[in-house]
Amino acid sequence: MSAASGTGAPGPRRGDLELGPGAVLLHGFAGPDAAALLAGLDAVLRESPFRHMVVPNGRRMSVAMSNAGLVGWVADRSGYRYAPTDPDTGRPWPAMPDAFAALADRAAERAGHPGFVPDCCLLNRYAPGARMSLHQDGDERDLGAPIVSVSLGLPATFLWGGVSRADRPRRLRLEHGDVVVWGGASRLAFHGVDVLKPGRHPSTGALRLNLTFRRAL
Ligand code: SIN
Numbered sequence: 123m124s125a126a127s128g129t130g131a132p133g134p135r136r137g138d139l140e141l142g143p144g145a146v147l148l149h150g151f152a153g154p155d156a157a158a159l160l161a162g163l164d165a166v167l168r169e170s171p172f173r174h175m176v177v178p179n180g181r182r183m184s185v186a187m188s189n190a191g192l193v194g195w196v197a198d199r200s201g202y203r204y205a206p207t208d209p210d211t212g213r214p215w216p217a218m219p220d221a222f223a224a225l226a227d228r229a230a231e232r233a234g235h236p237g238f239v240p241d242c243c244l245l246n247r248y249a250p251g252a253r254m255s256l257h258q259d260g261d262e263r264d265l266g267a268p269i270v271s272v273s274l275g276l277p278a279t280f281l282w283g284g285v286s287r288a289d290r291p292r293r294l295r296l297e298h299g300d301v302v303v304w305g306g307a308s309r310l311a312f313h314g315v316d317v318l319k320p321g322r323h324p325s326t327g328a329l330r331l332n333l334t335f336r337r338a339l
């Protein structure tokens with residue numbers, strides 16, 4: 123696979139890392155777009171701020187979330203689903219900024235999944251101590267479309283399991299600008315994020331931010 127970024131940004135780049143069939147870690151792919159992504163994120167969060175959702179077992183998630191797009195992923199005491207309105211504001215989720223969808227499509231194409239048109243971007247905010255346990259992204263109607271996941275800010279340890287929960291997950295460091303894409307035979311791979319360690323990043327301060335693009339409808 124080519125190590126050249128679709129952005130045309132100058133300079134050497136580390137290679138792409140194949141994680142499985144249809145799954146790739148694109149080191150630094152979103153780096154040149156980070157400022158535009160963070161500006162879009164600010165605009166979205168002014169309308170639909172981060173909040174800690176409560177899952178059906180009554181626990182509050184350590185990761186704070188919001189969404190942009192036609193639908194947003196929500197959890198509450200009754201379950202998980204995609205919803206067109208933000209339950210906290212009663213209004214539609216903010217539109218997905220143009221820079222978001224364009225980057226997601228370029229990353230998907232580089233990973234071998236051309237023509238990706240996401241209709242949902244889940245925004246995840248990790249403060250030190252926050253984690254996301256191993257799970258599959260399976261609430262989307264069209265499992266033919268990939269997941270594109272963009273990391274910004276503090277580094278994290280990504281857990282990359284196989285398609286069976288019993289597979290021992292690989293531990294991968296995700297840094298600012300890294301993008302993971304999984305589709306095809308890897309679309310239902312288990313994944314998660316280990317407990318975030320404290321630190322400071324020039325773009326996000328004491329936080330890690332993650333943008334996860336899906337085709338949910
Ligand atoms: C997710 O699975 O929704 C988030 C993954 C990440 O934060 O890298």
Ligand code: FE2
Nearest residue numbers: 257258259313
């Ligand atoms: Fe996920």
